[in-house]
Amino acid sequence: EDKVVQSPLSLVVHEGDTVTLNCSYEVTNFRSLLWYKQEKKAPTFLFMLTSSGIEKKSGRLSSILDKKELFSILNITATQTGDSAIYLCAASNAGGTSYGKLTFGQGTILTVHP
Amino acid sequence: DTEVTQTPKHLVMGMTNKKSLKCEQHMGHRAMYWYKQKAKKPPELMFVYSYEKLSINESVPSRFSPECPNSSLLNLHLHALQPEDSALYLCASSQGHLGRWNYGYTFGSGTRLTVV
Numbered sequence: 554e555d556k557v558v559q560s561p562l563s564l565v566v567h568e569g570d571t572v573t574l575n576c577s578y579e580v581t582n583f584r585s586l587l588w589y590k591q592e593k594k595a596p597t598f599l600f601m602l603t604s605s606g607i608e609k610k611s612g613r614l615s616s617i618l619d620k621k622e623l624f625s626i627l628n629i630t631a632t633q634t635g636d637s638a639i640y641l642c643a644a645s646n647a648g649g650t651s652y653g654k655l656t657f658g659q660g661t662i663l664t665v666h667p
Numbered sequence: 668d669t670e671v672t673q674t675p676k677h678l679v680m681g682m683t684n685k686k687s688l689k690c691e692q693h694m695g696h697r698a699m700y701w702y703k704q705k706a707k708k709p710p711e712l713m714f715v716y717s718y719e720k721l722s723i724n725e726s727v728p729s730r731f732s733p734e735c736p737n738s739s740l741l742n743l744h745l746h747a748l749q750p751e752d753s754a755l756y757l758c759a760s761s762q763g764h765l766g767r768w769n770y771g772y773t774f775g776s777g778t779r780l781t782v783v
């Protein structure tokens with residue numbers, strides 16, 4: 554059975570801190586690892602990682618994938634209160650030739666205090 | 668247009684009602700998905716449509732009935748639901764090409780369903 558595990562499950566920090574969120578996966582026919590941020594509604598896309606060792610960056614957020622060790626990390630530097638959210642990691646597999654199936658981790662609840 | 672639009676945003680229905688959730692995208696994506704998300708839990712896959720054909724049904728009870736009338740629309744028909752079916756229902760789409768799949772997903776904003 555496909556499995557994605559995130560850690561920690563929750564994290565409380567103060568503004569300006571740097572956080573690292575972890576995601577490990579065991580997925581058959583793995584294709585890519587996706588990170589999402591979810592506040593009150595739908596998950597919003599952050600990163601999609603397909604290749605090992607290539608860091609993706611967007612502002613204060615960055616992420617990297619290790620396909621040998623089957624994990625990914627999401628880093629957030631200089632955290633702000635607006636970063637408070639649930640961060641979801643999902644692994645996609647090739648369920649078919651024209652679609653994929655996402656298996657989500659439990660999520661990490663990040664709370665950033667002023 | 669780079670969005671997935673879901674309607675309604677909120678729905679309250681009784682256990683004997685019949686209602687439908689709607690999802691629409693105009694990005695030319697050929698794979699569309701329904702996910703169910705309970706509070707403080709990750710989304711769980713319900714159905715996958717690929718090229719308007721049902722490709723995955725994750726053992727979802729028959730009181731949930733999906734329909735894909737065309738490549739831009741995805742419906743979820745609801746009948747005789749139970750209170751435990753109350754959740755956020757998310758639609759997503761992804762670009763699909765035979766033999767090559769673009770793995771980027773776009774989620775809609777969801778329908779928050781309450782069954783009373």
